[in-house]
Amino acid sequence: xxxxxxxxxxxxxxxxxxxxxxxxxxxxxxxxxxxxxxxxxxxxxxxxxxxxxxxxxxxxxxxxxxxxxxxxxxxxxxxxxxxxxxxxxxxxxxxxxxxxxxxxxxxxxxxxxxxxxxxxxxxxxxxxxxxxxxxxxxxxxxxxxxxxxxxxxxxxxxxxxxxxxxxxxxxxxxxxxxxxxxxxxxxxxxxxxxxxxxxxxxxxxxxxxxxxxxxxxxxxxxxxxxxxxxxxxxxxxxxxxxxxxxxxxxxxxxxxxxxxxxxxxxxxxxxxxxxxxxxxxxxxxxxxxxxxxxxxxxxxxxxxxxxxxxxxxxxxxxxxxxxxxxxxxxxxxxxxxxxxxxxxxxxxxxxxxx
Numbered sequence: 001x002x003x004x005x006x007x008x009x010x011x012x013x014x015x016x017x018x019x020x021x022x023x024x025x026x027x028x029x030x031x032x033x034x035x036x037x038x039x040x041x042x043x044x045x046x047x048x049x050x051x052x053x054x055x056x057x058x059x060x061x062x063x064x065x066x067x068x069x070x071x072x073x074x075x076x077x078x079x080x081x082x083x084x085x086x087x088x089x090x091x092x093x094x095x096x097x098x099x100x101x102x103x104x105x106x107x108x109x110x111x112x113x114x115x116x117x118x119x120x121x122x123x124x125x126x127x128x129x130x131x132x133x134x135x136x137x138x139x140x141x142x143x144x145x146x147x148x149x150x151x152x153x154x155x156x157x158x159x160x161x162x163x164x165x166x167x168x169x170x171x172x173x174x175x176x177x178x179x180x181x182x183x184x185x186x187x188x189x190x191x192x193x194x195x196x197x198x199x200x201x202x203x204x205x206x207x208x209x210x211x212x213x214x215x216x217x218x219x220x221x222x223x224x225x226x227x228x229x230x231x232x233x234x235x236x237x238x239x240x241x242x243x244x245x246x247x248x249x250x251x252x253x254x255x256x257x258x259x260x261x262x263x264x265x266x267x268x269x270x271x272x273x274x275x276x277x278x279x280x281x282x283x284x285x286x287x288x289x290x291x292x293x294x295x296x297x298x299x300x301x302x303x304x305x306x307x308x309x310x311x312x313x314x315x316x317x318x319x320x321x322x323x324x325x326x327x328x329x330x331x332x333x334x335x336x337x338x339x340x341x342x343x344x345x346x347x348x349x350x351x352x353x354x
Contacts, residue, residue, distance in 0.1 A: 002283040002339035007268050007276050012336040017320040017344045022146060022174060022302050022332035025198040031260035038256055049252035059255050062262040063191070063205045066176050066270065069183035076206040076246035077255075081171060082107040084190050084206040085140070087246050088169055089115050090217035096137035099166075101125040103326070105146040108171050112140065125150055129160040136166040138215075143181075144174040147325050149281075149302030149332075151175065154185035161187075167212055177265050178274040178301055178334070187212040196334060197265060199258030202251035208243040216246055224249040264335075273335050277301035280333035280342055287346040291353060296328075305329040311352050318348035 006012060011028035018026060027035075041047035060072035067074075078084040089111040092098070097119040100109040104125075113120045123131040128141060139161050144151045154170055161168040169188040172181060177196030183189070189207040193199030208216060218225050218239055225247045226232045227240045239245040265273065281301045288295050288305065296304045305311075308329030315322050315329070322331040322345070331345060 001279075002342060003276050003279055004339050006338055007273065007335040008264060011264060014336060017341045019331035019333060019337065019341060019345060020321045020323050021195055021334040022149075022330060023195070023323050024201070025195050025261070025334065026336055027257065028198055028261060028264050030264065031198065031257045034256045034260050035253065038253055049256075052252045052256050053250075055252070055255050055259055056250055059203075059259045059262070060205070062259060062266065063193075064183075064207070065266060066262075067181050067183040067189060067207055070189075070207050073242040073244070074183070074207050074210065076208065076243040077250045078204050078206060078246075078248040079202055079251065080107070081173060081190050081192050081204050082111055083248065084204055084246070085169065085171075086111040087206070087216040087219055088138070088140075088188055089118070090219050091215040092118060092137055095119060097121060097133075097135045099123065099128065099131060099136050099139045101128055101141045101145070101152075103145070103147060104142050105171070105173075108140050108142055112138075125152065128152065129156050132160045132164045132166060134164055136161070136164055138167050138169060140169040140171075142171040142174060144172075144179070144300055144302065146174050146302075147330070148296040148304035148306075148328065149174075149298050149300035149330075150296065151179070151298065151300050155182075158185050158187075167215060174302065175300075178270065178277045180270055180274070183207060183209070187215070193254075193258040193261065197258065198261030200251065200254030202254035203258040206243065206246060208246070210242075213243060213245075216243075218245045221245065222247075222249050268335060274301075276335060277333045277337075280337055280339065283339065284331065284333070284342045284345065287342065288349075291346065291350055293349065293353075301333045303331050303333075311349060314352040315345065315348050318344075318351070320345045320348050 060075040064070040094117040098112040167187040170186040172191045192204045194201045309324035312324040
């Protein structure tokens with residue numbers, strides 16, 4: 001049965017039919033409230049965003065809860081997915097082969113491609129595990145593809161990687177929050193918080209297996225990466241011995257918003273959110289079939305109609321926000337969406353096709 005209600009009605013009151021979480025999640029009421037509190041203190045001089053640095057350990061721990069088996073010590077904080085992946089790219093020897101998926105979001109392969117001295121080999125997503133070979137040093141892939149929602153099996157990829165002595169990096173940006181994750185299934189996990197985790201554009205996180213920490217370089221390490229960052233701000237102390245050595249100085253304003261979003265995800269539960277989101281997406285796929293429109297097969301909350309990008313403007317005009325990606329029309333369903341949103345999007349597409 002298609003869910004009739006939002007999972008968090010007290011947190012959201014969208015003024016449009018918002019089906020674009022794959023681009024950016026919606027800020028919950030609790031996130032807006034905490035941002036207003038921080039900004040009020042900032043503008044009045046009573047505090048600054050840096051006064052909320054004590055929330056960074058909470059954010060690390062909250063993200064670790066999404067990765068069964070991880071701890072806060074395994075989590076580094078940064079501004080962007082590409083920037084954090086760059087630390088892993090820097091740890092590879094010249095000439096190393098990196099295996100990536102064709103058509104993956106550019107932030108995953110680009111840190112390797114533009115280092116200039118690595119061999120980056122792209123293969124179809126469904127052939128990724130079979131394409132690992134002795135020369136492969138690292139597999140880097142999005143767990144769920146941004147363009148169309150196709151999702152890989154991380155355990156199978158790690159088995160293939162380790163069988164050939166390679167490591168595995170997974171970008172969970174389009175999966176964390178609705179899909180259960182296990183830390184053991186990859187050597188490196190990277191995730192932006194501003195999509196399914198309902199956080200801020202300025203906060204991304206990197207989880208590193210302790211035994212893989214030597215495979216990441218603390219590029220442009222600042223004071224925040226230090227073992228005693230407050231004590232050595234003007235000295236030459238050592239870097240942290242944990243994944244924290246890979247930290248950027250965080251945007252504390254973003255940290256407060258991201259922690260609020262993650263709090264909501266944990267309260268509702270990833271399993272419940274995933275069931276809700278997938279049920280809505282399945283209902284939408286079924287409705288598309290009745291309209292004679294083919295969607296990329298799958299069981300994720302991201303639904304893409306190849307060649308359907310021409311309908312994006314009609315959807316927007318009808319108050320339905322999706323996105324055009326690679327010529328396709330992409331919509332995505334999350335915890336604030338309802339069965340009425342599915343019906344509205346299908347109605348607009350039905351009218352556009354007349």
